[in-house]
Amino acid sequence: MFNLLRAARIFMAAGIISIANDVACAAERLPAYGANLSETSVSGLSSGAAMAVQFHVAHSGVVKGAGIVAGVPYDCAEQSSNRAINNCMTPDAAHPVPDPAHLKDITDSLARSGAIDDVANLNDARVWLFSGRKDETVFPVVMDATRDYYAFYAPSDHIVYRNDIGAGHAMVTEDYGDKNCAATKAPFIVDCDFDAAKALFEQIYGPLNPPSAQPAGKYVEFDQKEFLPDGSAYNHSLSDVGYAYIPHVCALEPCRVHVALHGCKQQAAEIGDPFYKHAGYNRWADTNHIIVAYPQTISRWGWGWPFYTLNFVWNPNACWDWWGYDSAEHHTRNGPQITAIRAMVERLATKP
Template sequence: MSGYILFLAFVGFVHGQTRLGSYNLDSAISVSGLSSGSYMANQFHIAQSKKIIGAALFAGGPYYCAAGSLASATTTCMLFSNSINMNNLFSKAESYASSSLIDPLSNLQNDKVFIFSGTKDSVVAPGVVKKQEEFYRRYTNAENIKTVYDIVAQHGMPTDFYGGACGTTNLQYINNCNYNGAYEALNHIYGGLQKPSPGAALTGELILFDQSEFFKPTSPSTYGMDTAGYIYVPASCQSGAQCRLHIVFHGCLQAREKLSDKYARNTGYNQVADLNNFIILYPQAKSNMSNLNGCWDWWGFSSKDYANKNGHEMVGVERMMLRTLGQY
């Protein structure tokens, strides 16, 4: 490798959009997300629980909360936890499982789940997030669920090196809380991880890859998806070491079209990846006329099947996951 290319890899250079690659990955795949990304991570975990071993959910509510309604999404499932009928959500999940539209819910029993809500969150109320905990407690062993509800944080991804003041709103929705949310989440799921120093220099590449192929012959924008996404690959994983895959779902107003690569660079996942042999996949949603803020589909704008294996976004991300495994 030339000195120039080595330098670009060292600083985490983003090269031109390319084909998503395959890597030497083990089977321990996990997901996380913030806000609409939390809802999406939850949906993907529930639907793909044969492959996903754990989920980290920042500022999001329970599975199928919106029940196909934008009005419910923007009211009940963000602010009014007392209006959430959990029995309906349990019934929907169990109906989907019995129809094989999601994997058997029994797979969730031994999965690790991390749930975070800031005490000052004014976008998704802490009470709504606690309904997420209630959903998982029905299907997951209680000792495998870790909750963090005591940090004085506004709505956003908590880090220990980047973002706005922890307790105030900022338009990137990344909060410097002196708390490494990415590390705490991944360490709960996997255990025994090395913790990076705040904002540690990166050794790998943040790669911009083509998402279009995972939605062909339809344009990704039809389903609220960008034509490109990001994947972070540490130097060790580039060299053939066996690594683990973690999929990160951004929130509304945080996709590439709004923040470029700021979310993928500055939420702390890449530093954890470098020290612990993780590849981090950052699929990218995009705004369209049905989804003005570039959210993930957790209320049904792209399909009535948005929360099961047949949802367009769910299928696209599954294909990305399979590609990294060399199976698509």
């Protein structure tokens, strides 16, 4: 026992085990609002976009649409970090872009096995895709493959692909963020005089009411731990705390839920509140009956707790799990991160 305690102290001193008690104590239980589960949608940037695709495909029975900004096709990495970094982000002659037809075959096989929802649901999906012409992190040709992947399932008039703006690797807004539209740097939000949040909401939900001048709803800091299969957010590279934006009307009338997933190095612990307050979603959510959930990852490398469970994760950039660093089932309904996000949506859809 002494040796175990001594080892634990060493691990903690080395920064391998992180317990954010001060943050966790401030978090509340995510409230129930009786939202319409069938009106759920998802979007994301970069690794958040990859997770958005995974969540959409895995739960296509309830997710009606997705907004993908600089993402990759479903199961692009096929459990390989090398494939993720090369073929799925910066492909070249030696590392070609993954074949969308091959990834469709994987998807269909998973659906037949019951690991993901029936792919027939994707026939009704509404998808909005964006690739910046100056994006050197996820090459535009990868987003071309993402478009081609979705085209196997959804009709062409259900897919919108914007690749005509000189943006870098970032979330694009009308008037917030770096004034250099081509920038790729924290907080990874750029002012390109284009409202990506509006565009993706319109594609998914149809015509929108005008936005509020300033979001007037409330921000909720909620406890993410309860949504993990083992009750440990840390073990799955997730923060103890997530955020949600709740328009006031959603306490009075049924709303829908949109899940917005940040990119690598874009979590609140790294950049503060720019993504969950200023990425453009909330002012549209305010006037269109949309709750926006902002789940959060953490930077994590090393052993989990208890350390003797041999729970090792290498995720120093706080990316979502789209290549299998946390689980071989990361892209299915059984993936711990996907399970957590679905449980958050279920809570918001529960009647208060």
